[in-house]
Structure formats: C-alpha cells, structure tokens
Amino acid sequence: MSNQNVWANSSVARDYLKGSRAAIPFAREQLQIILQIVRNIHSEVKSILDVGCGDGILGRTLWKQYPSASVTFSDLSTTMLDSVKQEISEFSFQESNSRVHFHKHDMQESDWVDELLQYAPYDVIVSGLAIHHLTHRRKKEIYGDIYDLLAPNGIFLNLERVESASPLSVELNNEMYIDSIYSFHRQQDPQISREEVAKKYYFKPLKQSNILAPVDLQVQWLKELGFVDVDLFFKIYEIAIFGGRKRPLDA
Numbered sequence: 001m002s003n004q005n006v007w008a009n010s011s012v013a014r015d016y017l018k019g020s021r022a023a024i025p026f027a028r029e030q031l032q033i034i035l036q037i038v039r040n041i042h043s044e045v046k047s048i049l050d051v052g053c054g055d056g057i058l059g060r061t062l063w064k065q066y067p068s069a070s071v072t073f074s075d076l077s078t079t080m081l082d083s084v085k086q087e088i089s090e091f092s093f094q095e096s097n098s099r100v101h102f103h104k105h106d107m108q109e110s111d112w113v114d115e116l117l118q119y120a121p122y123d124v125i126v127s128g129l130a131i132h133h134l135t136h137r138r139k140k141e142i143y144g145d146i147y148d149l150l151a152p153n154g155i156f157l158n159l160e161r162v163e164s165a166s167p168l169s170v171e172l173n174n175e176m177y178i179d180s181i182y183s184f185h186r187q188q189d190p191q192i193s194r195e196e197v198a199k200k201y202y203f204k205p206l207k208q209s210n211i212l213a214p215v216d217l218q219v220q221w222l223k224e225l226g227f228v229d230v231d232l233f234f235k236i237y238e239i240a241i242f243g244g245r246k247r248p249l250d251a
Contacts, residue, residue, distance in 0.1 A: 023184035025176050031061050033234050034157050041155050045069045049122040052130020056084035070099040072119050076106050113145050121151035128159040136213050140221045147225050150246040157243040163212035164238050173237035215240045
C-alpha cells in the first residue's frame with residue numbers, strides 16, 4: 001500500500017480516529033494559535049477549506065468561530081468524511097447545511113482541486129497532518145494549488161509533521177507522542193502499559209507512511225510560490241504550524 005493510499009484503508013482510518021487523533025500533544029494550543037492568526041487577518045470569513053481534513057477538527061473549529069461561512073471538507077478517506085458528517089450533525093445548524101460541502105479526493109492526482117474550484121476563492125485554507133504523506137515534489141505542487149485557491153489576502157495554515165533536525169529531536173518527539181497517547185488510553189483502560197503503547201506507536205502503518213520535510217524548506221517553498229507574511233508560528237519537535245497569506249490585490 002502506497003504512503004498516501006494507506007489512508008484509503010477504512011480500518012487504518014478508524015484506528016486513527018479512535019486513538020491517535022485525540023491524543024496529539026498540545027492539540028488545544030494548536031487550535032488556539034490557528035484561531036488567533038485567522039482573527040488577526042480577517043474580521044469576517046466567508047469561505048473555509050479543510051484539506052486532508054481527517055475528522056475535520058480544524059475546519060469545524062473555524063466554523064464555530066465563523067458560523068456564517070461556507071466550509072468545505074476534503075479527504076481521501078470516506079471513513080474520515082463520514083466522521084466529519086457525524087460531528088457536523090451535532091451542531092444542529094439545519095439552516096447551515098447548504099454551506100457545508102464534502103469532497104473525496106486524492107492529492108496525488110493533478111485534478112484534486114477540480115471540484116473545489118466551484119467554492120473558491122477561500123478566505124482560509126487549513127490542513128492538518130495530511131500533506132506530509134506526499135513526496136516533497138508533490139508537497140510543493142499542492143502548496144501552489146492552495147495558493148491559487150485562496151482569495152487575495154487569504155491565509156493558509158498547515159499543522160504538520162516535519163523532519164527533525166537531529167536524532168535528539170526525533171527521540172524527544174517520540175517520547176512526547178508516546179506519553180500523550182499513553183495518558184489518553186489510560187483513561188479508557190487503566191491496565192494498559194506504556195510499553196504496549198510504544199510498540200503500537202513505532203510499528204503503526206501511519207507512522208511508516210510519513211515522508212517528513214524540514215520546516216525551513218517548506219517555508220521557503222511558500223515564499224517562492226508568492227505567499228507573504230510566511231512564518232513558522234509554532235513548533236515543538238516534529239509538530240509545526242506554518243503558513244502565509246496570498247498577496248492582496250492592492251499590494
């Protein structure tokens with residue numbers, strides 16, 4: 001199974017939703033940072049795109065902040081999109097249904113943006129822990145597609161796994177993830193051991209599918225593609241939030 005297509009496996013997607021996603025370290029802080037950045041750029045957001053949305057946590061969080069916006073969730077996995085639909089149904093915003101869109105796509109394919117163009121341009125595009133499964137060449141191509149989908153002054157923020165700069169950072173990152181996953185699962189199963197969690201963490205198919213790129217390199221790509229105000233907004237070991245704005249028309 002290819003690195004990207006591992007996500008098309010429904011059992012892999014379910015395991016991720018059940019265990020890994022909820023245990024990501026500093027998840028609350030990451031959402032707060034994303035909201036702060038968007039608020040400082042836009043007082044009003046009309047359209048949101050969540051690329052490789054998983055359970056849709058980034059898009060859903062933004063939609064709660066900007067409930068009058070339209071929001072599009074896109075992902076390779078039907079299981080993931082079904083999960084988002086279930087979460088969205090709990091909002092009970094019946095009048096908002098026409099402003100929520102779901103699209104299944106494969107970012108490996110050059111036409112992945114075709115169905116998304118009907119709702120473009122987007123004021124905010126976010127992606128969470130998805131693009132790092134692609135080759136470096138394809139990552140940069142995706143960033144170019146995202147730039148084209150943005151409205152002038154639109155913001156792109158990528159919450160991503162990035163390559164560690166040293167073996168020490170790799171080890172620190174692994175320990176942080178295992179501790180966080182262990183703490184999460186102990187709430188459901190007090191008998192589980194940290195050793196069990198560590199074994200699953202090191203050998204799970206999702207970890208094996210990672211193709212991590214240095215964050216400095218990816219920041220440089222964004223600048224080359226025309227993004228402005230490009231920055232690394234948050235980083236701890238292999239978790240980073242980086243992105244930039246599309247240049248305004250009058251700039």
